[in-house]
Amino acid sequence: MQQGWIPLIPESASTVSWKVDALYFYLSGVTLFFALLISSVLVFFVIRYRRRTPYEIPRPVAGSHKLETLWTVIPFVIAMTMFGWGASVYFDQYKPPENAIEVYVVGKQWMWKLQHATGQREINELHVPVGRKVKLIMTTEDVIHDFYVPAFRTKADVIPGRYTTLWFEATKTGKYHLFCAEYCGMNHSGMTGSVIVMEQREFDDWLSGNTGSTTPATAGQQLYQTLGCASCHGANGEGGRGPTLAGIFGKQQQLQSGQTVTVDEAYIRESVTNPQAKLVVGFGPIMPTFQGQVSEDQLVQLIAFIKSLHASGETAPTQAASPATTTARPGASPTRNVR
Amino acid sequence: MKPIESFEVPPPPKVNYINAKYGLKSWLLTKDHKRIALLYLGSITFFFFIGGIYALMIRLELLTPQGDFMESTTYNKVFTQHGIIMIFFFLIPSIPATLGNFLIPMMIGAKDLAFPRINLLSWYVYMLGGVITIYALLAGGVDTGWTFYTPFSTTFSNSYVVATGLGIFINGFSSILTGLNFIVTIHTMRAPGMTWMRMPLFLWSHYATSLIMVLGTPVIAITILLLAFERVARVGIFDPALGGDPVLFQHLFWFYSHPAVYIMVLPSMGVISELIANFSRKNIFGYSFVAFSSIAIAVFGFLVWGHHLFVTSQSVYAGMIFSFLSFAVAIPSAIKVFNWTATLYKSSISYDTPMLYALGFIGLFTIGGMTGLFLASLAVDVHVSDTYFVVAHFHYIMVGGALMGYLGGLHYWWPKISGRMYPEGWGRFSALVIYVGFNLTFLPQFVAGYLGMPRRYHAYPPEFQVFNVLSSAGASILGFGMLIPAIYFVWSMRYGRHAEPNPWHLPGLEWRTSSPPPTENFEVTPVVTWDAYEFAPREETEVVGKFRPELERI
Numbered sequence A: 001m002q003q004g005w006i007p008l009i010p011e012s013a014s015t016v017s018w019k020v021d022a023l024y025f026y027l028s029g030v031t032l033f034f035a036l037l038i039s040s041v042l043v044f045f046v047i048r049y050r051r052r053t054p055y056e057i058p059r060p061v062a063g064s065h066k067l068e069t070l071w072t073v074i075p076f077v078i079a080m081t082m083f084g085w086g087a088s089v090y091f092d093q094y095k096p097p098e099n100a101i102e103v104y105v106v107g108k109q110w111m112w113k114l115q116h117a118t119g120q121r122e123i124n125e126l127h128v129p130v131g132r133k134v135k136l137i138m139t140t141e142d143v144i145h146d147f148y149v150p151a152f153r154t155k156a157d158v159i160p161g162r163y164t165t166l167w168f169e170a171t172k173t174g175k176y177h178l179f180c181a182e183y184c185g186m187n188h189s190g191m192t193g194s195v196i197v198m199e200q201r202e203f204d205d206w207l208s209g210n211t212g213s214t215t216p217a218t219a220g221q222q223l224y225q226t227l228g229c230a231s232c233h234g235a236n237g238e239g240g241r242g243p244t245l246a247g248i249f250g251k252q253q254q255l256q257s258g259q260t261v262t263v264d265e266a267y268i269r270e271s272v273t274n275p276q277a278k279l280v281v282g283f284g285p286i287m288p289t290f291q292g293q294v295s296e297d298q299l300v301q302l303i304a305f306i307k308s309l310h311a312s313g314e315t316a317p318t319q320a321a322s323p324a325t326t327t328a329r330p331g332a333s334p335t336r337n338v339r
Numbered sequence B: 001m002k003p004i005e006s007f008e009v010p011p012p013p014k015v016n017y018i019n020a021k022y023g024l025k026s027w028l029l030t031k032d033h034k035r036i037a038l039l040y041l042g043s044i045t046f047f048f049f050i051g052g053i054y055a056l057m058i059r060l061e062l063l064t065p066q067g068d069f070m071e072s073t074t075y076n077k078v079f080t081q082h083g084i085i086m087i088f089f090f091l092i093p094s095i096p097a098t099l100g101n102f103l104i105p106m107m108i109g110a111k112d113l114a115f116p117r118i119n120l121l122s123w124y125v126y127m128l129g130g131v132i133t134i135y136a137l138l139a140g141g142v143d144t145g146w147t148f149y150t151p152f153s154t155t156f157s158n159s160y161v162v163a164t165g166l167g168i169f170i171n172g173f174s175s176i177l178t179g180l181n182f183i184v185t186i187h188t189m190r191a192p193g194m195t196w197m198r199m200p201l202f203l204w205s206h207y208a209t210s211l212i213m214v215l216g217t218p219v220i221a222i223t224i225l226l227l228a229f230e231r232v233a234r235v236g237i238f239d240p241a242l243g244g245d246p247v248l249f250q251h252l253f254w255f256y257s258h259p260a261v262y263i264m265v266l267p268s269m270g271v272i273s274e275l276i277a278n279f280s281r282k283n284i285f286g287y288s289f290v291a292f293s294s295i296a297i298a299v300f301g302f303l304v305w306g307h308h309l310f311v312t313s314q315s316v317y318a319g320m321i322f323s324f325l326s327f328a329v330a331i332p333s334a335i336k337v338f339n340w341t342a343t344l345y346k347s348s349i350s351y352d353t354p355m356l357y358a359l360g361f362i363g364l365f366t367i368g369g370m371t372g373l374f375l376a377s378l379a380v381d382v383h384v385s386d387t388y389f390v391v392a393h394f395h396y397i398m399v400g401g402a403l404m405g406y407l408g409g410l411h412y413w414w415p416k417i418s419g420r421m422y423p424e425g426w427g428r429f430s431a432l433v434i435y436v437g438f439n440l441t442f443l444p445q446f447v448a449g450y451l452g453m454p455r456r457y458h459a460y461p462p463e464f465q466v467f468n469v470l471s472s473a474g475a476s477i478l479g480f481g482m483l484i485p486a487i488y489f490v491w492s493m494r495y496g497r498h499a500e501p502n503p504w505h506l507p508g509l510e511w512r513t514s515s516p517p518p519t520e521n522f523e524v525t526p527v528v529t530w531d532a533y534e535f536a537p538r539e540e541t542e543v544v545g546k547f548r549p550e551l552e553r554i
Helices: A017-048 A065-094 A200-208 A216-226 A265-273 A296-308 B024-028 B033-061 B072-108 B116-139 B152-156 B161-188 B201-233 B246-280 B287-303 B316-343 B353-376 B378-384 B388-418 B424-450 B462-495
Strands: A101-108 A111-116 A121-123 A125-129 A133-140 A145-149 A154-158 A164-169 A174-180 A193-198 A252-254 A260-262
Touching (some): A017 A065, A017 B316, A017 B353, A065 B316, A065 B353, A101 A125, A101 A145, A101 A296, A111 A125, A111 A296, A125 A200, A133 A145, A133 A154, A133 A296, A154 B378, A193 A200, A216 A296, B033 B388, B033 B462, B072 B161, B072 B388, B116 B161, B152 B201, B201 B246, B201 B287, B246 B287, B246 B316, B246 B353, B316 B353, B353 B378, B353 B388, B353 B424, B378 B424, B388 B424
Parallel strands (some): A101 A133, A125 A193
Antiparallel strands (some): A101 A111, A111 A121, A133 A164, A145 A154, A145 A174, A174 A193, A252 A260
């Protein structure tokens, strides 16, 4: 099921998987060539120059700078082609795309909890449409995990206290392995599941068959009220005693310390769990910490709500395919990021 | 220059380092580097067998896709303890503390290491670390993986993390002491005429290894200390719930643990240089390139730790730099392989057991090194990191590389160490068994890894079973192959043929004294007037190969 048509290569089901395979074939070819070269020369020498009489002594040989240069430069040049090729595909694997369907992922010993932007929740399964970019925004409640789909040739660590992202675009419908690839304790090998790639139409059916749950943004809005955020940040994030939240996602925020920070998932998370860490300029340290009061799932919902707030102050819960303005780009501006 | 056969080797003295004194006390309080080497040999062999039993347990569990042989908690402890025992208590001390300890003074014509008492201390420190670690294993074991990743190790694991960490922490000091001793010895105790460029390559590679030991080991000590602080005192360093950063741990850990790979493989490369030159009776092709490539590996090895973090949300630009440097560190290793191969050209190759190990090493290390390039290639690493591909790769380096060198070296110097010959036929047979068993164990794991089988899995999807069955079959052959030398080495100590001072007819200083050597190694301090691997024939008619006057040196 999981093996592709080429023997010993897993099924290739994403837009980057064939690129990784192509590089893999190149590397395998070079390895085979040199392994065969070295071993056949060795075997030839060992037979040709075997010791014939017990006391024979071969003539000593001086080295050759020409040969040394040759077998320094040639491997280096080959290594550089591998380096360049590997780096360029790496950028494809990890550059977060625009216009992607966003799915929130929370890892936990030993299960994957996923929630679509439209509200559907899944455990250890992820349904996605074929031919659409899907971006995962991931964190964990406990230890480090790693979201790994071999058929897509991609993986990323899921790290507590951070939001990491992973993206893929499936090219083939089917059911593919999902593994946790970072050792996470007792039942690590049980932290597996599947990614189910469907035709868009089937996916739409699947989505509509799973209604009833609120979207993360709506759930976040309810939390926003019950946790009392609205009393300082305003009912629609328009601000008050606390800074404005509407329309800030992805923007630069001026801090008390004189630095600036990009408002991304990590910054919002930090501002909820440790509000004094990066105070917005003009506001005092009056917000209490919510560390331990909100779960990782709820943090994700709060973030989704803040992302959905537009500068006008109107709440417009995100739909699956409209995150162009709210695409998180953690690390995209490393020079100005004060993390 | 005098022919090898006419070296003035004194008749075997009645008193050598083994029978100079008797009694347990004479061993436990010895300051003789050769006796300390034997203390180390015994202890690392003990740890090797514990680690080997764990390895066989892993292979037994993975025969079937279901986790049916042991509980998952047990399995997690077994692979963790396999790694910790094999890496910290076998591979890191293996060649330096036994062969290095025994041979470094002999190869430079010295009576002992520079600091004999520190040498003995290093063994006691090693044993103390070992005893504490064994205590931790018996008390309940540890299940964090040998990598101790946080916050699992500091907050979530319910096993003996601190006790095990303490064992490794203490053990690290023995490494530092050994490295320090070697550096000072090589700098200050060389016999007259033994210039740096005349030193056997074994010494160059041990010098490079010692640099890493002295400079790298303190970092792992600090890291373990911080880990223990967080676990015991809840000081937030790595756990984000306490305000720490879990990825910081990985940076610190690999800053030592990647160079540690070179601690394991550089001494082995030194052994291979000796074997290739001496068993083909040829000077090493490109001596200075091989010598300085060891130093280059030691230096560049410190700059590549970030290639363990390509999927850990490290910046893609940092990833690129570490990828580039990882490719760069491969070049000195390639230079060595090419020079070893070129040395065999127009040489006189014997098929003795040590040479079989050396030839096997070159093949296995080539595969191990080249698959390292797969992991240095960013895009492929994203797919195969934390899969069996990585497991296969590092076993090719550590078993195919480090262990093959160790076994080859042990056979080569066994006549000098024990004064007895090992049985040559059994030696060749077991070398072949080990070679076949090793490849059958680890080649299928490359395939399973690229197909996506994650490492450290107690149970796995059934489509991976065929590769695991092959692997387990190979492991049983490998395990059987390892038992043969264990048996015949012990056997030979009593029943082996007595060894001549120079059974292989070689020019090295260690062969110019009796077997086993006297306590002070040499009756008189030798004066060195020859290069390493400078062979001389008894009669001109025995010289083979075309005469090339430009190469002739007196």
